[in-house]
Amino acid sequence: MSVESNTVNTVLGPVPAEELGVVSVHEALLSVVPGAEHAFDITIDRAEIFEVLAAKLKDFHEHGGGTIVDSTGMFHGRDVPLYATLSRTSGVHIVASTGxxxxxxxGGYFLTPQTNPPTPWPADRFADLFAREVTDGMVVPRVERRGGAGIVATSATREGMTATDESLLRGAARAALTTGVAVSFRHGSDAVQELDVVLDEKLEAGRVAVGGLDREDAVAAGAPLAVARRGAYAVLDHVGTEDGAHISDAERAALAAQLVRAGHGDRVLLSCGATGVAKGHPGNDVPYSHLLTTFVPLLEAQGLSDEDTRRILVDNPRDLLSGR
Incomplete structure (x- = not known):
């Protein structure tokens, strides 16, 4: 069973892709370092977390936001029942991810310990794990499964792609092929090489979003343009972050405009990479609404038209997320 054409799996069930509105494609709602929930100095108060996230999502909605994609995957705090309540309360569609x-x-569970040294799971095992979360529903502890994931999200190691990373990327691509959802990954050290691994699985480039392309090293390497030329989506996903490791918002706006003028306006996506609530690690406390309140005017100052902006914020994510 796969996702129906032109629909998107949200935490409240499938919705027509045309209803997503403005989409922020690489965000985190509740982000918990695996195991941090057991630490003596960390409190997981779901009522408090709900209030914080509801306020941030309502702010996003009030400024014109329609959909948040939580791209944290399976084991970093994903709370599907909480997200469903947040979606009903805020009016924001929430697309949760597997991966x-x-x-x-x-953890060691995802290695094959009978070998020396242990080897990663084969890609097919990851593919089956991720695909079931799309078709059968996302795993919820002590409940079993709830609604289906809307995208497969993964990441490569910053210092360079490992054998496990490659298995994850190939597994994500195979899950996407069998279910009809897209793949979103944050690149490690070489965005083009990692994208080529995904495309080697015969997944269409237009079903792949490559994140982290507003990092200084990615821009210096020409990765945003190279990814767009291959037909995948180049995601500038740290809007609002100015930390030395990423380009500034002014530079992001100029880069987005450069991609549009090079004929790749249909391959640009934007997001803040914000963390609604972080446990066990420092969060990125940029408001989800920063994309609309502060960054869109910078795009306009670069000469992008309303049509260009709508394509980047509405049309492109709709096409990526639509079931095939």
């Missing part, structure tokens, strides 16, 4: 990675964030 995991990079290598260092996987």
């Amino acid at each position: 995991q990675g990079p290598d260092a964030m996987l």
Whole structure:
């Protein structure tokens, strides 16, 4: 069973892709370092978390936002029942993701310990794990399964793609092929090489979003243009972050405009990479609405038209997320 054409799996069930509105494609709602929930100095108060996230989502909605994609995957705090309540309360569609990675964030369960040294799961095992979360529903502890994931999200290791990373990327691509959802991955050290691994599985480039392309090293390597030329989506997903490791918002706007003028306006996606609530690690406390309140005017200052902006914020994510 696959996702129906032109619909998107949200935490409240499938919705027509045309109803998504403005989409922020690489965000985190509740982000918990695996195991942090057991730490003596960390409190997981779901009522408090709900209030914080509801306020941030309502703010996003009030400024014109329609959909948040939570791209944290399976084991980083994903709380499907909480997200369903948040969606009903805020009016924002929430697309939750399956997937995991990079290598260092996987537990030993996802290695084959009978080998020396242990080897990663084969791609087909990851593919089956991810595909079931799309078709049968996302796993919820003590409940079993709820609604289906809307996208497969993974990451590659920053220092360079490992064997496990490659298995994850191939598994994500195979899950996408069998279910009709798209793949979103944050690149490690070489976005083009990692994209080529995904495309080697015969997944159409237009079903792949490559994140982290507003990192200084990615821009210096020409990765945004190279990814767009291959037909995949180039995601500038740290809008609002100015930390030295990423380009500034002014530079992001100029880069987006450069991609549009090069004929790749249909391959640009934007997001803040914001963390609604973080546990066990520092969060990125940029408001989800920053994309609309602060960054869109910078795009306009670069000469992008309303049509260009709508294509980037509405049309492109709708096409990526639509079931095939």
